[in-house]
Amino acid sequence: MRQHTVAYLPGDGIGPEVCDVARRCVDAAGVRFGFEVGWDEQTVGGAAIDATGAALPPETLAACRAGDAVLLGAVGGPRWDDPTAAARPEDALLALRSELELFANLRPVTAHPALAAASPLRPEVRDGADILILRELTGGLYFGRPQGLEEHDGVESVVDTLRYTRAEIERIVELAFELAEGRRGRLTSVDKANVLASSRLWREVVNEVATRHPSVTVEHALVDSTAYLILTQPTAYDVIVTENLFGDILSDEAAAIAGSLGLMASASLGTRVTEQGRFGMYEPVHGSAPxxxxxxxxxxxxxxxxxxxxLRLSLGEADAADALEAAVDEAVASGPRTADLGGSDGTAAVADFLLTRVADPAGVTA
Ligand SMILES: NC(=O)c1ccc[n+]([C@@H]2O[C@H](COP(=O)([O-])OP(=O)(O)OC[C@H]3O[C@@H](n4cnc5c(N)ncnc54)[C@H](O)[C@@H]3O)[C@@H](O)[C@H]2O)c1
Structure with missing residues (x-):
């Protein structure tokens, strides 16, 4: 029996409810496909502040470091919204990214036909869209220093710093090529090379890495035109790779293609590579919905x-990943629906639907 260890961080609000369903689906897939997951449950966010005073207690971080992967629900809520508080739930997210070196955020965006009415895009524009957005997560403007207000000779100014090392660009671009090779073989690198020096180095690195991946077709695109084209021609994209700020904006914009935040998944991959995959943290894009x-x-x-x-990227359990994805697809197409998808069913009904299909799809159709 294959064994995996996952740090289980349900967090706040609906986090524990949605994580519990995911955990049971993984366990059911384990029974079917012959593996077992040891879930190391830890507090994070507001729940951790209440319990320990810190949004990311040392034990939680240690469990993340020791695991093959991290499954996170969501953090935050009105109870912890005091801006003067010493600790805030969201601190945990930035700390996890930098402490675990989660440099690559992956967000798949697909246009499920059953959700056509929920998307603001016309069906003929959106149908068939299947994009993987890779956002660099630990560099660029969000981490560059100096940052903040400055005053020189009585003149007040403010500065943010956009800094990337060549190695930081190369590792995410390399990953983007590898992921494109496993998909339809098209990579769009998004930058602002007509204005930014960082984008010009980004382009240079993309062109260098491209020589190692001849089967992938690469195009360079400017972020402003991509912001327009991603909504007017979403089917033109396969894998998109871009730096932190551009990726933050484009990935939220692209959620309009899917039509519902309630379906958007994400992975944040780190540098640690194991025999079975690459260490990463996995969480829904939505928040804690208090x-x-x-x-x-x-x-x-x-x-x-x-x-x-x-299951696919960190645990090397591709069959189990397929089973969960098939169950989710079927749920969207013909299963019970929660209110955010226009239905009136509860979490439990969706969980039952998924679990029976993950455990034994033949039994369902028989
Ligand atoms: N990664 C994270 O942990 C994360 C991300 C975003 C927001 N937050 C935090 O979550 C809290 C609420 O933020 P928000 O309201 O802006 O965003 P949200 O995503 O929690 O909720 C937005 C809307 O979508 C609904 N919703 C979200 N997820 C849903 C789900 N799975 N099922 C059904 N309905 C769902 C909510 O009820 C709400 O109406 C805040 O404290 C915020 O800081 C955390």
Whole structure:
């Protein structure tokens, strides 16, 4: 029996409800495909502040470092919104990214036909869209120093720093090529090379790495025109790779193609490579939805889809990943629906639907 260890960080709000469904789906897939996951449950975010005073307690970080992967629900909520508080739930997210060197954020965006009415895009524009956005997560403007207000000779100014080392660019670009090779073989590198020096180095590195991946077709695109084209011609894209700020904006914009935040999964991959895959943290794109927490109304599909990415990328369990993804697809197409997808079903009904299919799809159709 193959063994895996996952740090399990349900967090706040609906986090525990959606993570529980994902955990049960992974366990059911383990029974079917012959592996076992040891879940190391730890607190994070507001729950951790209440318990220990810190959003990311040392034990939680240690469990993440020791695991093959991390499954995270969501953090935050009105209870911890005091801007003067010493610790804030969101601190945990930035700390996890930098402490675990999670340099690559992956967000798949697909246009499920059953959600055509939920997307603002016309079906003929959106149908068939299947994009993987890779955002660099630990460099660029969000981490560059100096940052902040300055005053020189009585003149107040403010500075943010956009800094990338060649190695930081190369590692995410290399990963983007590898992922494009496993998909349709097209890579769009997004930058602002007509203005920014960092983008010009980014282009140079992309061209160098491209020589090692001759089967991938590469194009360079400017971020401003991409912001337009991603919504007007979403089917033109396969893998998109870009730096931190551009990726932050484009990946949220692209959620309009999917039509619902409740389906958007994400992976943040680190530098540690194991025999079975690459260490990463997996979480739904949505937040802790405090307004519906504890009501059994949360949509667990984004977290289950994130767990499928974990099975594929970090645990090397591709068959189990396929099984979870197939169950999610079927749920979207013809299963029970939570209110965010226009239905009136609860989390439990969606969980039952998924679990029976992950455990034994033949039994369902028989
Ligand atoms: N990665 C994270 O942990 C993360 C991300 C975003 C927001 N947050 C935090 O979450 C809290 C709430 O933020 P928000 O309201 O801006 O965003 P949100 O994603 O939590 O909620 C936005 C809307 O979508 C609904 N929603 C979200 N996920 C849902 C799901 N799985 N099922 C059904 N409905 C769902 C919510 O009820 C709400 O109406 C804040 O404290 C914020 O800081 C955390």
């Amino acid at each position: 307004g519906i927490a504890g009501q059994g109304a949360a949509n667990p599909l984004a977290t289950v889809a994130s767990a499928a990415m974990m």
